[in-house]
Structure formats: C-alpha cells, structure tokens
Amino acid sequence: MTKASKRVLVAPSSFCDVDRLPMSRLEAEGWEVIRNPYGRKLAKEELRALLPGVTGIIAGLEPLTRDVLEKSQLKVISRCGAGLSNVDLEAASAMGIIVRSTPDAPTVSVAELTVGVLIALMRKIQQMDRDMHEGRWNKQIGMQLEGKTVIIVGLGRIGRKVASLLRPFGVKLLAVDPAVDGAEEGTQLLPLHEALPQADIICLHAGGEDEILGTKEFSLMKHGVFLLNAGRGGLVDESALCEAMRCGRVAGAWIDTFSREPYEGPLVSFERAMLTPHIGSLTVECRRRMELESVDNLLDAFAEIASRS
Known part of the structure; x- marks a missing residue:
C-alpha cells in the first residue's frame, strides 16, 4: 500500500x-x-x-x-x-x-450501568440527591427489585449479561428476541405482546432503529413500569413515552441513546426521566x-x- x-x-x-x-x-x-x-x-x-x-x-x-x-x-x-x-x-x-x-468490548460496561441505574430509578436516588443538594431533607419511598418481572428486549451479548446480573436479585426474567431460538435457564422467551402486560421493568438492548415501543405497546403495559433504553434511540416512540410518563403508566425511565444527539427534546422536562449522554460503554x-x-x-x-x- x-x-x-x-x-x-x-x-x-x-x-x-x-x-x-x-x-x-x-x-x-x-x-x-x-x-x-x-x-x-x-x-x-x-x-x-x-x-x-x-x-x-x-x-x-x-x-x-x-x-x-x-x-x-x-x-x-x-x-x-x-x-x-x-x-x-x-x-x-x-x-x-x-x-x-x-461486539464483545461494551458488554460488561453497558450491563453494569443498566442494573445500577435500574436500582437508582426504583429507589428514586436521583430525586433525593437533587433535594439534598438544594437543602431539602425529603425522604421518598422506593421499590425493591426482588420479586419483580423484568423483560429484556434483545437477547444478545449485553441482554444476556444483564440477565445474568439480575438473576441473583430474585427477579422473574422474560426475554423478547425473534432472532433467538432459546434462552438460558431461568429466562422465558415470549412474543412482545405477551410479555409487556406482565412487566414491572422493561430493558431495551436491541440493535437497529426499528421502533419497538409505540402507542399500542405502551397501552399493553401495567401502571407504574420502569423503562430503560440502552439500545438505540429509535426503538421508542418518544411522544408515546412522554404521554405514558404524564399519566403514570411509566413510573421512571432511563434513556442513554437518542435518535438525535446531542439531545434537547421533551424528556428533559420530566423529573422521573434519567437522561445520560450515550455513556453505556464509557468506562x-x-x-x-x-x-x-x-x-x-x-x-x-x-x-x-x-x-x-
């Protein structure tokens, strides 16, 4: 050359x-x-x-x-x-x-962050930290992870690692991935429309930009779910997510990937939305x-x- x-x-x-x-x-x-x-x-x-x-x-x-x-x-x-x-x-x-x-390098970093953020969301750490820094001693009751039903959408390297990290917490694991024939022991594979009504927590780790969660999918969810997207921004209809957060169907959300970056969209106005600047692999x-x-x-x-x- x-x-x-x-x-x-x-x-x-x-x-x-x-x-x-x-x-x-x-x-x-x-x-x-x-x-x-x-x-x-x-x-x-x-x-x-x-x-x-x-x-x-x-x-x-x-x-x-x-x-x-x-x-x-x-x-x-x-x-x-x-x-x-x-x-x-x-x-x-x-x-x-x-x-x-x-493909292998980001697995541990993204999976660890996902589990850490999930616990922070469920215990409302972000809101209480903000209150403390602003001089307010304001205790908020949270939720524990044990016993919850978690859907992992996208059972690739990262999705499987998230599942392995969550198992010791005593959760019920469901997985959605049309490209996968079988899951590891302790994880049940289901179609999305069957899994969503059961979920307390939804973790998105799918590749591609095709929308997975839109208005119809949010309507299938129970009230008070937690949504985490470490996959791609296009996986979630943002306007549908905002509406789901307004009505309380989504109790808390973490978004690390956006269709347009840097992000300046409507999710910044939601206190219960934890937004990070695409840092999943940033260790x-x-x-x-x-x-x-x-x-x-x-x-x-x-x-x-x-x-x-």
Missing part, C-alpha cells in the same frame, strides 16, 4: 481520551490520521468533507449510508462499538468494503479495549487486502 493511500479517519471524538496506545499503533504502521474536529458525532455532510483520500475509517455512529460510501475511497470500516445499524452493510458488501466491529476498561480492538481490526483487514494482491 502506498503512503498516499494510508489515510484513516478516526470519527469518534473521544477516541484515545483514555489511552493513546491505539493512536500510536496506527502511527507506528505509517498511517496518516485524520481526527474529528467537532467534538461530537459527525453529521453526514461533515463526514463527507473529511473522507476524500481516506481508505479506512474507525467509525462511531455517524451515517455510513450508501450515498456516502459510493462517493468515498473506503476499503475498510472498523466500527469502534458493537452495533452496525449506522452502516449500510448491503452497499458496503457490494463495493467490496470490509466491515468489522467490536476506562471498555474504551481501552474497544479502541484497541477497532485499530487491530482495521490493520488486520488491510493486511488481508494486501495478501490478496
């Missing part, structure tokens, strides 16, 4: 904030590194402007759609993360672009592993291309 063709775009703005080793590996292999200058997820036009001459990308969640790929010189897409819903895989395959991801251990794996995947893919020549 010529020097001119060894140009890689590193799209995640926080890449190497934890450890510079992944960047050092690229530089040691003679790669010219182009960084995201915006400090946030790249919009489509910003991405296009950075791609000329780039043959490899360390990708975050920016839109790698067919029209973007067709006007690029990309040979390798190495996703720093698990999901690939932002990549047009059919178009990439047709153009001979190799696509890799890091030192996870970021280090994910970034190193994404660099190794990129270098391995180019070595594979070179071996064909």
Whole structure:
C-alpha cells in the first residue's frame, strides 16, 4: 500500500481520551490520521468533507449510508462499538468494503450501568440527591427489585449479561428476541405482546432503529413500569413515552441513546426521566479495549487486502 493511500479517519471524538496506545499503533504502521474536529458525532455532510483520500475509517455512529460510501475511497470500516445499524452493510458488501466491529468490548460496561441505574430509578436516588443538594431533607419511598418481572428486549451479548446480573436479585426474567431460538435457564422467551402486560421493568438492548415501543405497546403495559433504553434511540416512540410518563403508566425511565444527539427534546422536562449522554460503554476498561480492538481490526483487514494482491 502506498503512503498516499494510508489515510484513516478516526470519527469518534473521544477516541484515545483514555489511552493513546491505539493512536500510536496506527502511527507506528505509517498511517496518516485524520481526527474529528467537532467534538461530537459527525453529521453526514461533515463526514463527507473529511473522507476524500481516506481508505479506512474507525467509525462511531455517524451515517455510513450508501450515498456516502459510493462517493468515498473506503476499503475498510472498523466500527469502534458493537452495533452496525449506522452502516449500510448491503452497499458496503457490494463495493467490496470490509466491515468489522467490536461486539464483545461494551458488554460488561453497558450491563453494569443498566442494573445500577435500574436500582437508582426504583429507589428514586436521583430525586433525593437533587433535594439534598438544594437543602431539602425529603425522604421518598422506593421499590425493591426482588420479586419483580423484568423483560429484556434483545437477547444478545449485553441482554444476556444483564440477565445474568439480575438473576441473583430474585427477579422473574422474560426475554423478547425473534432472532433467538432459546434462552438460558431461568429466562422465558415470549412474543412482545405477551410479555409487556406482565412487566414491572422493561430493558431495551436491541440493535437497529426499528421502533419497538409505540402507542399500542405502551397501552399493553401495567401502571407504574420502569423503562430503560440502552439500545438505540429509535426503538421508542418518544411522544408515546412522554404521554405514558404524564399519566403514570411509566413510573421512571432511563434513556442513554437518542435518535438525535446531542439531545434537547421533551424528556428533559420530566423529573422521573434519567437522561445520560450515550455513556453505556464509557468506562476506562471498555474504551481501552474497544479502541484497541477497532485499530487491530482495521490493520488486520488491510493486511488481508494486501495478501490478496
């Protein structure tokens, strides 16, 4: 590969904030590194402007759609993360672009955060912490986790890890995932419409952006459920969620992923909505592993291309 063709775009703005080793590996292999200058997820036009001459990308969640790929010189897409819903895989395959991801790296960090936030929601920790900081000694009664029915929507790596962390709490576990034939012992697989009326807690860990919870699905839920979305923003109809929170059908919600980021939507007005800026994988251990794996995947893919020549 010529020097001119060894140009890689590193799209995640926080890449190497934890450890510079992944960047050092690229530089040691003679790669010219182009960084995201915006400090946030790249919009489509910003991405296009950075791609000329780039043959490899360390990708975050920016839109790698067919029209973007067709006007690029990309040979390798190495996703720093698990999901690939932002990549047009059919178009990439047709153009001979190799696509890799890091599906194992985020599992523990996202699952631990999900369980921690769930307990905080049920015990109203966020509201009482705010009261204390504002000088109010205001005790609020919460709920315990033991004995509750939890639905896990999306029984992939993260969903299964969440299930394993929840089992010792003595919950009843239901799972919804059309792509899975069987669940581990202690977890019952059901269709969504059968599982929802039973749920005290709903955890979304599905990939893709297809809506799963809309007005109809919220109408099936019992009063006072807790909803946690660490999957994708598009999984939930936001207006339907807001209405469910207004009427008390949803007692508390945690949302870590949004269709548009940074988020400035209507959920910010709900005290019982805990909103975090897409931090599921944002631990030192996870970021280090994910970034190193994404660099190794990129270098391995180019070595594979070179071996064909």
